[in-house]
Amino acid sequence: MPMDAILCSLSPKRLALLEADPDVLTELLEARHDTDIPGLLDLGKTWHALDILLGDGKDDVLGDALVGRTGKKIKAGGAKARLLEPSRVAAIAKALTELSDNLVQERYGSLYGKTVHGGYGQDLVSPDDKQWLRGQIEKRHVAEIAELTEALASVIDLYEEAAEKKYSMMSVII
Numbered sequence: 001m002p003m004d005a006i007l008c009s010l011s012p013k014r015l016a017l018l019e020a021d022p023d024v025l026t027e028l029l030e031a032r033h034d035t036d037i038p039g040l041l042d043l044g045k046t047w048h049a050l051d052i053l054l055g056d057g058k059d060d061v062l063g064d065a066l067v068g069r070t071g072k073k074i075k076a077g078g079a080k081a082r083l084l085e086p087s088r089v090a091a092i093a094k095a096l097t098e099l100s101d102n103l104v105q106e107r108y109g110s111l112y113g114k115t116v117h118g119g120y121g122q123d124l125v126s127p128d129d130k131q132w133l134r135g136q137i138e139k140r141h142v143a144e145i146a147e148l149t150e151a152l153a154s155v156i157d158l159y160e161e162a163a164e165k166k167y168s169m170m171s172v173i174i
Contacts, residue, residue, distance in 0.1 A: 004043065005044075007158055009089075011039075025079065025170075046147060047067070049148055053104060061092055064088060065096060083168055
């Protein structure tokens with residue numbers, strides 16, 4: 001079953017609503033399909049590949065960027081949600097802005113051979129592949145790198161904005 005990840009910046013007011021009524025998260029997650037929700041980023045299936053590219057949890061700070069590994073568990077119905085405090089959000093935002101602009105392209109090959117949600121980086125060109133097949137694989141690599149680069153840029157933007165406003169960040173895997 002494919003899993004998606006959602007990041008949502010939480011103002012003190014939004015956080016208080018969520019803590020007072022965990023069903024607010026369910027409503028928020030359902031509403032994301034119907035309307036644009038400020039501060040909410042649906043990473044879809046890109047999250048796992050991005051998490052691997054950011055170090056697969058080995059970096060103390062970047063390991064929290066997508067899945068909030070060290071964040072406080074919060075009640076969220078059947079979803080796995082974690083809450084990162086504003087100081088942690090600021091540290092993550094700083095670490096994200098220090099990454100290379102070409103990080104996805106530079107580390108894309110590291111996805112090969114791993115079990116990655118969405119199958120990113122799993123196609124490999126073999127020397128005996130026909131030219132047509134090589135072309136198709138290269139097109140897929142280019143498309144995946146572009147998709148992951150765009151998703152990472154959105155993550156960085158979300159964290160920068162949340163850090164500037166001193167907001168918390170919620171990470172939800174559904």
